[in-house]
Amino acid sequence: GPDEPSKTMEEFLFWKTQRVPQFGDEQTSLKQGPIDAKVTLADISKEPVNLSRNIQGFEWCTMDSSNDDHLEEIYTLLNENYVEDLSSMIRFDYSKEFLKWAISPPGTKSDWQVGIRAIVSKKLVAFISAVPLHLKINTAEVESVEINFLCVHKKLRSKRLAPVLIKEISRRVALYEIWQALYTAGVVLPKPIATARYTHRPLNWDKLHDVGVVAVPEGVSEETMKSKYVVNKKQNLKYVPFSEEYYEETAILFKQHNQRYKLQHIFKTKEEFLHQFLPIKNVLSSFVTLNDEGKVTDFISYYILPFNVLGEKHKTVETLKVAYLFHYCSDCASTLDNDRSLSARLGLLIQDMLTDAFYKKKCDMFNCLTTQDNGLFIENENFNMGSGFLNFYLFNYFTEKINGGVSKITKD
Template sequence: MADSHPEGAPLEEQLESESETEEQPQNGTDAAQDPETSTSAKPKKKKKKSKKSKLVAALTGNKSSEPAESSQSAAKLSDDHVKKLLDMNPSLKGELAGVPPAKAAEILKKMDAAQLLSGLSLNGKNQKDMASYKFWATQPVPRLDEQSTAEKPDGPIKEVIRELVPKDAAPLPEGYEWVELDLTSDAEVKEVYNLLSQHYVEDDHAMFRFNYSAVFLDWALKSPDWKKSWHIGVRAKGPSRLLVATIFGIPIKLKIRQNVVDVVEINYMCVHKKLRSRRLAPVLIKEVTRRCNLDGIYQAIYTGGVVLPTPVGSARYYHRSLDWLKLYEVGFSPLPPNSTQARMIARNQLPPNTSTPGWRVMQEKDIDAVLDLLVRYLDRFNLTQVFNRAEIEHWFHNRHKPEDQVVLSFVVEQDGKITDFASFYCLESSVIGKMSEKHAKIRAAYLYYYATEQAFNPKEKGLKERLLQLGQDLLIEAKKAKFDVFNALTLHDNPLFLEELKFGAGDGQLHHYLYNWRTKPINGGINEKNLPDESKRGGIGIVLL
């Protein structure tokens, strides 16, 4: 079991980065590709294509070598392309170790180019070797060379006999020991915060780093029925007792098509940068798996930005500037060619007030109505969490003072009935380096869950118009709350409104993985060109932090 969360990375990113100090962007830290939000948008200059650019073009069929704009079959790969692809993507190279070249080429040709590109490093900065063949070959996950699951029934890949699960943890390297972290202790929460703040995900250019506050960690990791035994740490022995690694699991009920399964959501796996050569990540994964198995949980869900064996579905990040000038000043958003600061500020302006009649902040009295509406709404999707009342209260009803608010939830009440619900959560990033002199943090809002009665009209009449209105009101609320950027994925019904609300395309994907469960691929709201597609809705309906 493994992960995230963007978002010291989610399982897949961390495992491959153990032997390095650089980390990949995750869960929304990727730069947007449209000129408004992209950190990489610069005036185009004609130059000779590099070997890597030529490979990108071969993979995507895109002569301009812009990988995110095409996601066609890689069927035209030559032997030379295959070799270069594997050299550029150590994750795939490790997974295909020992596979004859002809067979490896056949596997790659069946993969979607968007998946290939999301796992390789075009600039060479973040090449990692996470997807070790020896490790993943021992895990109950679909292999990259596995035949289509279309004709196989949904269900567990491996039967786990609870009585045979080891009662003791695997040994750690000399000088380290397992601990259960106590998140009711302010001192231990601070230790987790310090580890994540120094060793979790940064962006490619080491300009921004996720800032998981104590309040955020309390919200994210202490959901109803949380288990202390699933909050796992590794400490150095001796006087310092330094916390050097973590991995966390929370229990959720997951609907996978027609099956409802108790699973663990894995997140915040982080290894101290100086210890990544000790290969702690596989041991962390095995340990959280062992503990969950002892509790009768045999399946997991996790996300990440690179290709592992094997995504059940993938979505793409989109970003909407709220304070364009601040984003420009910290280097997040460039000034597009032939534009001006004044023009960009004007382009991203929003109305001062919300426009939906009956719109208000969610209150405790709304919990039952929100539960009913959200459960019905999410039942339209193939992969989603099944909420109960306690979870609605925990995840959406904010009891914190304004400066500590993690989630902001709103409802629309008409004639005494809750007809709509919408929410977003807050995740700050610290600005590091010289850019921090003017602004210390970026406040990012992440679109969370929403629901509307309009979804149940015949042929979804009025759904798009309603979501556009609700989406704009969420942007206005985020702007009022001093957020700088609003991030969203292409899952849920988001393809209906992202582009019209001026969200810009991100340059990465978020892959969703199921551990010890086989099912057919599930749509993530994007088409073969890696763009939002209304016809690809109805697949992924879960938001992982």
């Protein structure tokens, strides 16, 4: 299955030493909670992890995404070395504005953007980041961090720098007495607490076909495919961009709706909520729908990620713009027949987001995961199951596998 490891637990030379659930410990009677609850600040080194055992001529640095030069360096490292699709056809091209939004939410600590530089040239060759995260796992609230944007320059791969970066960020997080983390990855590591699949809804069929990320199935005409993916010109519902004035109502709705899920991101302050959900040009689109009395009935958002098209063949098309469904909530989620009314409402909301993404934001594709209640519309709205999976992990925390019921979204 998609969450099966490609090697034995013994072969995870790094991960078998870490406070994470191990493959093969299914039989243990661990209860939900920290794997090691005894570690204290006194156990944490005040010195950075030793780098020179792995590579010579490099040093740790602390990056600051509010510094434009630093942001440019992080952007360039990721742009050239971050995640590619399986056949190296496309690579993420997170914009600078996106990165800034993702790695500096309220409460971020100044030493949680960690880099490695060449001592002489000062070139940035590796990166990892942490941001604060209030998690709710079943009924427990867990103060944690989210780890993302782990990246090692292509020329420095397989030198065990990833474990060194992970140990260093763990140390820097622990200095604030935070002992749990959430992270997601396409690769299977010990041991996923949930696995979701990517689904893709073509918007600009011609362009996607040209790049080669969609294909016409045998025996089907290109016209048939194109007509299948036509996007409505007109929206079903009335929207206003989400703004501060809708905060109170939306936050209440959000909290109610999210009770449906077992793994969720909780927003404790207005500042946190607004940071995640206020629209940002070319990065985040977010809307509320209002009823006749002007009351907020739904909230929906998606973020935009550009991709670089790799390879000589596609000189004419350089980037793809992909929309990713982000958080949403609806007052339908608390009605009696909630699945049925939520399903109908989500259908309308999603169609409208396709319209906005395609006609207004010029996106080429709309992606969503099989998380939240997305199963209610994926098929009807022509989202196709993709080849990629996203595994969810918790560091130093044990919980039963969560099948369905994930609403936490990481920005990848």
